[in-house]
Amino acid sequence: MSTHQPPMPQAPAAAPDWQAAPGGPYPGYTSPIPVVRTHLGHALASEWTKIRSVRSTMWTLGVFVLLVVGIGLLTGALVEANSDSTSLSGENPLSFGFFGLLLGSICVITLGVLTTASEYGTGMIRTTMTACPSRGRVLAAKSIVFFAVAFAVTLVTSGFVAMVHASLLGDTGARTPSGGDWLKATVGVSLYMALLGLLSLLIGSVIRHSAGAITIMIGVVLAPLVLALFMVAESLDKVREWLFEYSIPNQLSVFYTNSLTESGPSGWDPLWIMLVLTAAVYAGAYALLQNRDV
Structure with a gap:
């Protein structure tokens, strides 16, 4: 008579190494993906990839170059x-580059706004903030990348136009541009345009x-000059003069030593004015970005 024997007790299966090893949330597990501490460089690389891969960048900068060089x-x-x-x-033979840059500023403004505002329209900003939870780092990376691109493109185009004008108008009695004239008409005006675009980026944020942001920035560029043209009353003389002097077209013309008014900003004053204005708006944009939902 056979008797049924109960199964022999089995030894418990050995726990996987990642469970058995002590320490850490997943002890003993090594991810095949290297884990590194993120920093501003990663955010810069991300924003550079974005700005060079979207079609709006090529279109706006292409039209900018066409306007500045063509005009x-x-x-x-x-x-x-x-x-x-x-x-x-x-x-100053370099002064004729003013007209192309004035129209080209609309392209720089448009690209600056799209660099930030378009991400809110598409919802891409959620992915951006998930990948980089530090909102201040995101804003800084966008600002640095855009400023560098706007400055480089403006410097190349304005420098090319300046060289052509200096060569083409040499036999018309125009004076030979000094080193200061060259510096202001190339580096100075490029810094000013890049700051104007950066201001647009912050308004977009x-x-x-x-x-809405593009409309506001075009209004900032054109409204003071247009309003001043319709202020004919004598009681508004000082207001009209102030609007003329500090309008963006007049500040831009100062870099070519042909200000539209006899007083107001001169030398490098427009650059410092735009720098202070951009810094103030940057502080406001940063505060809002930190306190608002994405």
Whole structure:
């Protein structure tokens, strides 16, 4: 008669190494993906990838180059064709680059706004903030990358136009530009344009709406000048003069030593004004970014 024997007790299975080893949330487990502490460099790389891969960057910068170079060369050719050896006596030949840059500023403003506001429109900002929870780092990375791109493109285009004008208008009586003239008409105006674009980026971060932010910035550029043109009453003389002097078109013209007014900012004053304004708006944008939901 056979008897049924109960199964022999089995030894418990050995725990996996990642459970058995002591210490840490997953002791003994080694991820195949290297874990590194993130820093500003990673955020810069991310923002650089974004700005160079979206079509809006190529379109806005392409139109900017076309306007600055195209209008600059056309203006220089027309002036040279209609001038004799004394027509521009004592004038700075680099000053004719002003017209192309004034129109090109709209492209810089547009790109600055789209760098931040477009992410709110598409919802991409949630992914950005998830990948980099430090909101201040995100804003800093966007600002640095955009400023560098805007400055570099403006420097190349304005420098090219300036060289063409200096060569083309040399026989019209125009004076030979000094080192200071060259510095202001290339580096100075490029810094100013990059700061104007950075101001637009910050307004886009505050408004979070592309069309609204672009409208506000175009108003900032054009409204003071337009309002001043309609202030004909004598009681508004001081207000009209102030609007003319501190309008962005007049500040831009100062870099070419041909201010639209006899008083107001001169030398490098427009750059410091724009720097202070941008810093103030940056502080406000940072505070809002820290305290608002994404």
